[in-house]
Amino acid sequence: MDLELNGKTAIITGGSRGIGKSIARELALEGVDVVIASRGLEALEATAKELAAETGQRIIPITVDTSDDDSVKAMVAQANEALGHIDILVNNAAVAGGGAVPAWDELTQDNLWDDMNVKVMGYLRGAQAVAPLMKAQGWGRIINISGMAARNAGSTIGSVRNVSVVALTKNLANLLGPDGINVTVVHPGATRTERTAGMIAGRAQSSGVSEAEVEQQMNEGNSIKHLVDSREVAYVVTFLASPRSIAINGDVIAAGGGMGAAIHY
Secondary structure (H helix, E strand, C coil), X not given: CCCCCXXXXXXXXXXXXXXXXXXXXXXXXXXXXXXXXXXXXXXXXXXXXXXXXXXXXXXXXEECCCCCHHXXXXXXXXXXXXXXXXXEEEECCCCHHHHCCCCHHXXXXXXXXXXXXXXXXXXXXXXXXXXXXXXHHCCEEEEXXXXXXXXXXXXXXXXXXXXXXXXXXXXXXXXXXXXCEEEEEEEECCEECCCXXXXXXXXXXXXXXXXXXXXXXXXXXXXXXXXXXXXXXXXXXXXXXXXXHCCCCCCEEEECCCCCCCCCC
């Protein structure tokens, strides 16, 4: 299937590593020029160099702090100038770990707000900045990376922020759909990234079991018995970023390998 992405442009926040980096790679392999944005310039530049060499596309690093209005506006303006137009926004920047620590009875207003400001408000800031550009051209895609904590208890802040992303997405989809802009959510679950090997080694050492046993335990966390790789999440996002995804708007796509036993309808 031709995803009709060749010649499109994209911004990916949190794009220097992990799921964001994998999304940048897959979009670029489909012929998309990509701005990757995050706080750390050194990591951005290294990733941009790597992906540009691999894909032959323009990969442009721009720093951004998604908790700050002016920073997001400046990043989008710089991206628009560099790329000429903005077709796709993938909101992916978030506080790592979803606020699982401290425990719920030790949470403070600052704990919650810091996390919500970076992710939920950060996603809204990104959408507000790109929407006028997408409206002017009559087409766009906004994909919000959330997480399975929206469907599972265990991380108070993780659940609050991810449910909020879903609510934000549906509202944006209803508002922007008439202008040709589809807005969707992807829920990754436990996902293999460049950090996974170190995490497995640490768990094995602390629990006194082999790394293979830890890996097997992680594989048991979903119904496909396979730890989903960040590139496999990126395949889903790449489809949602394409014109072929026209029928999907305001909805959630789970990419966690069938985590949990609840029925969602």
